[in-house]
Amino acid sequence: MNLVELATFMYPHEAHLAKGKLDAHGIESIILDELTIQTNNFYSNALGGVKLHVLAEDLDKAKEILALDYSSVQDEDADQITETTSETNAFQCPNCNSLNVGEPRLKGPFALLSTLLLGFPFPLVSKQSWCFDCHTAFKVK
Ligand SMILES: [Zn+2]
Incomplete structure (x- = not known):
């Protein structure tokens, strides 16, 4: 089992968003230095940020998943929500x-x-x- 660094983030919540994306696609990942940076955000630069690690064999697929852009999907959902509220008025x-x-x-x-x-x-x-x-x-x- 060989862990490699997939990405680094300034703040822990950003790493958790990325981890959630990977979890949804069934790729296991681990967040490192999260608690240290949570304790003192100013250590983030000194430590090189919050790190997200994956198994070496998952690295390429994980990079593809993180690059996926879901913004258009969210826009469609927002339209549906607006339509629903106006119908229920x-x-x-x-x-x-x-x-x-x-x-x-x-x-x-x-x-x-x-x-x-x-x-x-x-x-x-x-x-x-x-x-x-x-x-x-x-x-x-
Ligand atoms: Zn009127």
């Missing part, structure tokens, strides 16, 4: 049927007064909502 503008409306909020003066007196805004919810598309205020049923 129960409020709809009666004027233009837009879902781009503000949720009912605390009434300004009451929220301010209760925050001053109680230390938190008293839950007096306004029945008014606001459409961001046609700029109309409307009552929520």
